[in-house]
Amino acid sequence: xxxxxxxxxxxxxxxxxxxxxxxxxxxxxxxxxxxxxxxxxxxxxxxxxxxxxxxxxxxxxxxxxxxxxxxxxxxxxxxxxxxxxxxxxxxxxxxxxxxxxxxxxxxxxxxxxxxxxxxxxxxxxxxxxxxxxxxxxxxxxxxxxxxxxxxxxxxxxxxxxxxxxxxxxxxxxxxxxxxxxxxxxxxxxxxxxxxxxxxxxxxxxxxxxxxxxxxxxxxxxxxxxxxxxxxxxxxxxxxxxxxxxxxxxxxxxxxxxxxxxxxxxxxxxxxxxxxxxxxxxxxxxxxxxxxxxxxxxxxxxxxxxxxxxxxxxxxxxxxxxxxxxxxxxxxxxxxxxxxxxxxxxxxxxxxxxxx
Numbered sequence: 001x002x003x004x005x006x007x008x009x010x011x012x013x014x015x016x017x018x019x020x021x022x023x024x025x026x027x028x029x030x031x032x033x034x035x036x037x038x039x040x041x042x043x044x045x046x047x048x049x050x051x052x053x054x055x056x057x058x059x060x061x062x063x064x065x066x067x068x069x070x071x072x073x074x075x076x077x078x079x080x081x082x083x084x085x086x087x088x089x090x091x092x093x094x095x096x097x098x099x100x101x102x103x104x105x106x107x108x109x110x111x112x113x114x115x116x117x118x119x120x121x122x123x124x125x126x127x128x129x130x131x132x133x134x135x136x137x138x139x140x141x142x143x144x145x146x147x148x149x150x151x152x153x154x155x156x157x158x159x160x161x162x163x164x165x166x167x168x169x170x171x172x173x174x175x176x177x178x179x180x181x182x183x184x185x186x187x188x189x190x191x192x193x194x195x196x197x198x199x200x201x202x203x204x205x206x207x208x209x210x211x212x213x214x215x216x217x218x219x220x221x222x223x224x225x226x227x228x229x230x231x232x233x234x235x236x237x238x239x240x241x242x243x244x245x246x247x248x249x250x251x252x253x254x255x256x257x258x259x260x261x262x263x264x265x266x267x268x269x270x271x272x273x274x275x276x277x278x279x280x281x282x283x284x285x286x287x288x289x290x291x292x293x294x295x296x297x298x299x300x301x302x303x304x305x306x307x308x309x310x311x312x313x314x315x316x317x318x319x320x321x322x323x324x325x326x327x328x329x330x331x332x333x334x335x336x337x338x339x340x341x342x343x344x345x346x347x348x349x350x351x352x353x354x355x
Contacts, residue, residue, distance in 0.1 A: 016057040025050050075108045075332050077325050078130035080123055080140040082168075084114035086244060086271040087297040088317055092167070095321025108329050111135060118210045120145040127151055131159070137332050138163045139324035142170040144214035149173055162331050164324045168215045176331065179323050179343045181315040183215050186347050187222025190292045193311055193349070194223075194265045195231040197290040202264025203235045205256050205289075209244040209270030219269050219294075237263070242270045249275030250282070257283045268293040268309075273300050277308045296350050304352040312355060316345035 018036075022029045027046060034042050035050040036059070053059075079096060083089060100110040111133055113126035120143045127148075130138065138155060142148045142165055149172055155161040156174035166179040194204060206223065208216045220239055227234050237260065242248035249272040257263055257279070266289050268276065273293050280288060293300060296314040303309045323343065330336045 016054070016059050021050060021053050021057070021059065024053050073134075075137070075329070076133060076135045077103065077108060077110050077328050077332070078127075078133075078135035078138045078140075079110060079112045079325060080115065080126045080130070080138070080142075081112070081321075082115045082118050082123065082141045082143065083244060083271070084116055087273075087299055088271060088295045090297060091295075091317035092321035095318040095323075096325070099322045099325040103325060103329055106329065106333075108333065110325055118143050118213045120147040123148055124151055127155075131155070131161070135161065137161060137328035139166055139328060141165070141167045143212060144168070144170055144217075145212070162328060164328055166320050166324045168213065170214065177327070177338050177341050177343060179327070180215075180320050180345060181347060182342075182344045183218035184222035186294075186313055186315070187219040187224075188226040189222075189347055189349070190219070190267055190311075190313060191223045191226035191231070193292055194267060194290060195227065195234065197310065198231075198234060198264045200231045201233045203237050203260055203262060204265045204267060205237045205253070205260075205263055206239045206267045207249060207252055207270055208239050208241050209272075211241055216269050220267075223267055234264075242272055242275075244271040246272035246275035246278075248272060250278040251275075253279035254282050257285050257289075261285060262287075263289045265290040265292070271295075273303060273309065277303060277306075280308065296348075296355055301350075301355045304350065304355050307352070310351070312350040314346075314348040314350050316348070319345050 018029050018032050022032045025032065027050065031042060031046065032050050035047040036054060081089065081092065096112060103110055111130055113130060115122045115126055123143050124147055127138070138161055140163065142152065149170055152163050152170065152173040152175055156163055163175040164177050164179060165175050169178045169180065204227070206220055208220060210216060224236060227236060237256065240252045242252055249268070249270065253266065253276060268291060276291060291309045292311045292313065293309050294313050294315065295317065296312050300309065300312055304312060327338060
C-alpha cells in the first residue's frame with residue numbers, strides 16, 4: 001500500500017497526529033503507537049512503513065517540540081509595591097489579585113512583594129528576592145533613588161528582565177513603560193478646581209506625603225505652576241510633609257488653621273485623609289477651607305458625603321495594579337512590544353454626587 005503525504009490529507013503545516021499516520025498506513029492508532037515506541041508485537045514490514053510515514057511527515061520533530069513546550073518553565077512575573085497599608089493600595093491590590101488569577105489560568109505565576117514605606121533599601125531587598133526566585137519580568141512602584149535606578153538598569157541591560165513601572169515612575173532607566181496617572185497634569189487639574197472654588201484668591205496650604213516620592217513632587221509641581229500662571233492672586237503657604245500619616249495630617253491642618261484662620265484651600269497630596277476630619281473638628285474654623293484630595297477609597301468617599309472634602313481626584317487604582325502584569329505576560333510569553341511608553345490612566349474628578 002502506498003502512503004499518502006500529509007499535504008494530500010488536508011493537514012497543511014499542522015503537526016501530524018497518530019490517527020493520520022494510522023489512516024495513511026491503513027492500520028489502527030494503537031498499532032502506530034506500538035510501532036513508533038518499539039513496544040508490543042508488530043509485523044516488521046508494517047512497523048517500517050509506519051516509521052517511514054512518520055519520518056516523511058516530521059512526526060518526530062513535532063513530538064519533540066510538544067515535549068519541549070510541556071517542559072517550558074512557568075514564567076514568573078514579579079510585582080513590587082510600596083505603602084502597602086495605605087487605603088489607596090486596597091484597589092491596587094484588588095487589581096493585582098485579579099491579574100494573578102487570570103495569569104495562573106494562562107500558565108504564568110505572579111509573585112508579589114509589598115513594601116511598607118517609600119524606601120530604597122526595602123525595595124532593593126524585594127527586587128533581589130524576586131530575582132532569586134527566577135522572575136522573568138518585573139512590575140514595580142519605584143522609589144526615586146539612584147540605588148533603584150541602578151538596579152533596574154542592571155535587570156534590563158544585563159539580566160534581560162523587562163521592567164514596567166506603575167503608579168510612580170523613575171527617569172534614566174531602561175524600563176519598557178509606565179502605567180499610571182499623568183501626575184503633573186493631575187496637579188494642574190487640582191489647581192484649576194481650587195482656583196474656581198476660591199475665585200482666584202486666598203491662601204492655599206499644600207500637604208505632601210513623602211518628599212522622596214516622585215508622584216507627590218510631580219503633583220505639587222503641576223499645581224504650583226498652574227496657580228502661578230492662572231491664579232496669581234492665590235497665596236501658596238508652602239509644602240508640608242505628613243509621611244502619609246493621618247495623625248500628621250491632622251496636626252499640620254490644625255496648626256496651620258490656628259496660625260492662619262483664613263486659609264481658603266488645602267491641596268492634600270498625601271494619604272491619611274481621615275486626619276482632615278479630626279483637624280476640622282478640633283479647630284472648628286468659621287469658614288471651612290476648600291479641600292481637594294486623591295483616591296476614591298471607601299473612607300474618602302465617606303469624607304465627600306459628609307462635606308469634609310470637596311473633590312477627590314481618582315487615578316484608577318485597580319487598573320494600575322491590574323494592567324502591568326498582563327502587559328509583561330504579553331511581552332515575555334508572546335514576544336509583543338508595547339505601542340506606547342506612557343500608558344496613562346484617566347484623571348477622574350469625583351464629588352459627593354458621582355463618587
